[in-house]
Amino acid sequence: MTVVDPASGSLAHLGLARSAVTGSTTAERAANAVREEVVEGRLRPGTRLPDTELAELLGVSRNTMREAMSQLVTERVLVRHPNRGVYVATPNIDDVRDVYRARRLIERAAIRWGEDADPVRIAALRAAVTEGQKAVAAGDWPAVASANQHFHRALVALAGSPRLEQQMALLLAEMRLIFHRMPEVREFHEPFVGRNDRVCALIEQGDREAAEQELADYLDEAEAQLLEAYAKL
Amino acid sequence: MTVVDPASGSLAHLGLARSAVTGSTTAERAANAVREEVVEGRLRPGTRLPDTELAELLGVSRNTMREAMSQLVTERVLVRHPNRGVYVATPNIDDVRDVYRARRLIERAAIRWGEDADPVRIAALRAAVTEGQKAVAAGDWPAVASANQHFHRALVALAGSPRLEQQMALLLAEMRLIFHRMPEVREFHEPFVGRNDRVCALIEQGDREAAEQELADYLDEAEAQLLEAYAKL
DNA sequence: CTTGTAGGATTGTTGAACAATCCATATGCT
DNA sequence: AGCATATGGATTGTTCAACAATCCTACAAG
Numbered sequence: 001m002t003v004v005d006p007a008s009g010s011l012a013h014l015g016l017a018r019s020a021v022t023g024s025t026t027a028e029r030a031a032n033a034v035r036e037e038v039v040e041g042r043l044r045p046g047t048r049l050p051d052t053e054l055a056e057l058l059g060v061s062r063n064t065m066r067e068a069m070s071q072l073v074t075e076r077v078l079v080r081h082p083n084r085g086v087y088v089a090t091p092n093i094d095d096v097r098d099v100y101r102a103r104r105l106i107e108r109a110a111i112r113w114g115e116d117a118d119p120v121r122i123a124a125l126r127a128a129v130t131e132g133q134k135a136v137a138a139g140d141w142p143a144v145a146s147a148n149q150h151f152h153r154a155l156v157a158l159a160g161s162p163r164l165e166q167q168m169a170l171l172l173a174e175m176r177l178i179f180h181r182m183p184e185v186r187e188f189h190e191p192f193v194g195r196n197d198r199v200c201a202l203i204e205q206g207d208r209e210a211a212e213q214e215l216a217d218y219l220d221e222a223e224a225q226l227l228e229a230y231a232k233l
Numbered sequence: 234m235t236v237v238d239p240a241s242g243s244l245a246h247l248g249l250a251r252s253a254v255t256g257s258t259t260a261e262r263a264a265n266a267v268r269e270e271v272v273e274g275r276l277r278p279g280t281r282l283p284d285t286e287l288a289e290l291l292g293v294s295r296n297t298m299r300e301a302m303s304q305l306v307t308e309r310v311l312v313r314h315p316n317r318g319v320y321v322a323t324p325n326i327d328d329v330r331d332v333y334r335a336r337r338l339i340e341r342a343a344i345r346w347g348e349d350a351d352p353v354r355i356a357a358l359r360a361a362v363t364e365g366q367k368a369v370a371a372g373d374w375p376a377v378a379s380a381n382q383h384f385h386r387a388l389v390a391l392a393g394s395p396r397l398e399q400q401m402a403l404l405l406a407e408m409r410l411i412f413h414r415m416p417e418v419r420e421f422h423e424p425f426v427g428r429n430d431r432v433c434a435l436i437e438q439g440d441r442e443a444a445e446q447e448l449a450d451y452l453d454e455a456e457a458q459l460l461e462a463y464a465k466l
Numbered sequence: 467c468t469t470g471t472a473g474g475a476t477t478g479t480t481g482a483a484c485a486a487t488c489c490a491t492a493t494g495c496t
Numbered sequence: 497a498g499c500a501t502a503t504g505g506a507t508t509g510t511t512c513a514a515c516a517a518t519c520c521t522a523c524a525a526g
Contacts, residue, residue: 024315025315025509025510026509026510027303027509027510050476050477051476051477052476052477060510060511061510061511061512062511062512063296063510063511063512064509064510064511066300066477066478067299067300067303070260070300070303070304071303071307074304074307082257082258082477082478082518083476083477083478083517083518083519084476084477084518084519084520085476085477086477098394098395098396099396101392101393101394101396101397102392102394102396102397102400104346105339105342105343105346105392105394105397106338106339106342108342108346109338109339109341109342110338113337113338113341159334159335159338160334161331161334161335161338162331163331163332163334163335163404164334164335164338164339167335167400171396258478258479259478259479260478260479283506283507283508284507284508285507285508293479293480294479294480294481295480295481296479296480296481297478297479297480299508299509315487315508315509316486316487316488316507316508316509317487317488317489317507317508318507318508319508467526468525468526469524469525469526470523470524470525470526471522471523471524471525472521472522472523472524473520473521473522473523474519474520474521474522475518475519475520475521476517476518476519476520477516477517477518477519478515478516478517478518479514479515479516479517480513480514480515480516481512481513481514481515482511482512482513482514483510483511483512483513484509484510484511484512485508485509485510485511486507486508486509486510487506487507487508487509488505488506488507488508489504489505489506489507490503490504490505490506491502491503491504491505492501492502492503492504493500493501493502493503494499494500494501494502495498495499495500495501496497496498496499496500
């Protein structure tokens with residue numbers, strides 16, 4: 001009865017923790033629940049998501065579920081194949097390139113043209129670095145990945161623009177999808193903790209230009225590694 | 234029966250040209266129709282949009298209409314006041330500041346770090362400049378405003394990133410909303426046609442740094458003018 | 467082996483219904 | 497009169513049930 005597609009398997013095994021999900025409207029809560037499942041990797045890229053099945057799992061109506069899914073489609077977390085269903089997005093090599101193109105521009109610009117001396121924002125950046133170092137020490141690799149995300153979010157926050165922060169949040173969600181296509185989480189994220197420290201230190205010293213250059217190299221290397229991994233399929 | 238709210242008046246007078254509207258799904262078409270009405274200024278900022286009324290006007294069901302409106306809310310074209318309705322967004326002075334903050338970062342970065350010599354993209358930029366000059370010569374001020382938008386879109390296109398272009402499209406849609414709160418379209422847009430030419434010329438000469446600086450001044454001045462106009466309410 | 471044609475399933479869309487919430491008005495009290 | 501409270505109507509938020517359109521699969525025919 002329940003159709004199982006090649007890339008996924010049934011959805012029934014998912015916890016879809018309804019409890020911890022926040023959001024004011026029902027559709028919003030449903031979207032948050034599914035987004036979390038996706039970015040946490042419990043729903044793998046390529047998984048098909050029939051609205052009727054998800055609606056039942058989350059205890060909402062099909063209409064509400066469809067509204068939530070439309071939302072996630074605009075966020076690029078899901079993709080819609082008209083008349084064929086909605087799937088967890090499967091970023092390809094061009095997506096990787098474009099996400100890095102956008103990140104390079106936004107993050108470098110945030111360093112170069114962000115508020116020059118905002119102690120509280122720089123402290124937040126430092127906190128993200130520390131978080132990553134502690135996670136490495138503890139050997140908690142998912143936490144390392146999270147800390148990395150917090151670092152880049154804090155970097156863009158230097159620009160002081162809610163709109164840019166929101167855009168960055170989207171790009172980072174897409175990054176998690178990209179990572180979930182290649183599961184060597186540990187090897188990938190660990191070396192960047194040290195580079196985060198270096199970028200942060202340069203910003204603390206007020207040398208924005210050097211920080212920007214360091215970050216540019218950093219992003220180039222990360223992209224190159226991902227592209228290589230993606231080339232092997 | 235039809236409630237008329239202070240800021241708007243009834244919606245019945247709108248053409249809501251169903252014919253020219255494209256889009257694959259019904260909700261998409263409905264969203265496009267409403268977005269067009271808003272950015273073209275036929276639906277003024279602050280106008281209340283009852284779903285039932287809009288659904289009837291567009292000939293779609295209420296469910297579909299609500300999905301379309303949710304989409305426009307995420308685009309910041311509309312805002313939702315929970316349990317109180319959906320309204321055409323009314324950007325305030327902080328929104329103006331933030332939109333310009335984001336634009337300054339993205340547009341300057343696109344100039345500085347865009348593909349250095351992409352003749353076709355630079356030609357598109359030049360075309361937008363010419364379009365503006367022709368519009369000025371013809372005294373067609375709405376066309377001047379459109380050409381300006383095309384110019385800035387072409388600027389971001391230098392970066393070669395679809396994701397950034399999409400983000401820019403959102404920011405430009407918001408700009409139109411900002412303009413519609415102060416109707417001196419002519420006085421505002423005309424002086425910038427010359428500056429577009431200067432920026433474009435500098436890029437054509439390969440002097441990215443000067444172009445970037447010129448654009449930074451340009452955006453600062455535009456923002457200052459808008460903030461002044463907004464301060465007067 | 468290709469073409470064509472049902473069959474079944476899922477998506478896209480609609481209409482109607484109902485609870486929850488808000489606004490404005492009317493009511494009652496001091 | 498002035499103010500708090502109750503009440504009614506309207507709109508939003510959400511659900512349910514239905515149906516048309518589309519697609520995939522399997523099977524039959526050439």
